[in-house]
Amino acid sequence: MGRRRYVARGVPGGYRIWDNKVRRWWGDLYELCPDDLLDELNGARDYDKITTLLKRYRAMKRLAAHPHRKTRCQILTAARTVK
Template identity: 75%
Template sequence: MPGGYRIWDNRGRRWWGDLYELCPDGLLTELNGEANYERITALLKRYRAQKR
């Protein structure tokens, strides 16, 4: 998608996290599934590192 990807938080009614150039499939799967805090934190770090 031109411009990148953002994650919409339905509870907070706002955009959540960073703007990603590549679709963060693993992060989206975890957020929509089990939502394990440690796994989400690890995925956030990994996707942020890819942006650099």
């Protein structure tokens, strides 16, 4: 088995994805290790799934930065329960 192209490396503040082929960072800084994103990048490379995972990690990052803000799902749920 060959060397993995994308690997997660610990950096101050979280994890970053290192691209071994071009020898540079790929993507954003992640607080938690993005194992499912790495598996997809090194495996099937499904564009739609990678996009979905990136959106999920960015949403988690926004929510962590602004914990007082409600997510769209929380707002919709609250709107359904209030009548």
